[in-house]
Structures are given as structure tokens and as C-alpha cells.
Amino acid sequence: MYCPHCGKEIADIAVICPACGTKVEKVIAPVEADKSSFWFGLLSFFFPIVGLILFIVWKDNMPKRAKSAGIGAIIGVIAGIVLSILLSVLISALSFMMSGIIAESTYYM
Numbered sequence: 001m002y003c004p005h006c007g008k009e010i011a012d013i014a015v016i017c018p019a020c021g022t023k024v025e026k027v028i029a030p031v032e033a034d035k036s037s038f039w040f041g042l043l044s045f046f047f048p049i050v051g052l053i054l055f056i057v058w059k060d061n062m063p064k065r066a067k068s069a070g071i072g073a074i075i076g077v078i079a080g081i082v083l084s085i086l087l088s089v090l091i092s093a094l095s096f097m098m099s100g101i102i103a104e105s106t107y108y109m
């Protein structure tokens with residue numbers, strides 16, 4: 001590696017640059033590789049709140065993984081809204097049909 005201060009090539013294990021005496025900060029490789037994750041996307045799909053939290057936590061260090069969590073959360077929220085709309089439409093349609101049946105049965109009585 002190279003000294004960030006004077007640019008001289010120094011040993012990778014060096015803590016202090018032998019040429020200028022600057023403390024060399026170790027470049028720590030990220031423990032977890034940042035890659036998009038299907039499973040975190042799926043988790044976020046079912047638990048959008050979790051996805052949102054993961055997105056906030058990861059957005060700086062692991063943008064790709066954060067993105068998959070964020071997209072999962074968004075899709076989960078949209079799916080939830082669509083599902084609740086469909087459900088309410090279905091329920092109102094059912095109740096309409098039921099009232100129709102009841103009205104019909106009372107008509108013939």
C-alpha cells in the first residue's frame with residue numbers, strides 16, 4: 001500500500017509510515033460484501049417496517065443491499081394497499097350480493 005501522506009510505498013502491515021512518520025490508517029475490508037439480496041427483499045416485502053429500518057441502516061455502507069430491502073418494502077406496502085382495496089371491494093360486493101339475496105327472498109315471501 002501507499003502512504004496517504006507522502007505517497008511512498010510502505011509495507012501493508014505498517015502502522016506508521018517509515019518515511020514521514022504519519023500514522024497509516026488501515027483500510028478495513030467490509031466484512032459483508034455489498035450485494036443485492038433477494039431474501040432481504042422478501043423479508044421487507046412481508047415486513048415493510050423492517051425493510052425501511054434495514055434501508056436506513058444500510059444505505060451508507062451497503063447501498064445495493066439497502067436498495068433491495070427498500071424495493072422490497074415499497075412493493076410490500078403497495079401490495080398491502082392493493083390487497084386491502086381488493087378485500088374491501090370484495091367485502092362490499094359480497095354484502096351487496098347478500099343484501100340482494102335477502103331482498104329477493106323477502107320479495108318472494
Ligand SMILES: [Zn+2]
Nearest residue numbers: 003006017020
Ligand atoms: Zn509517508
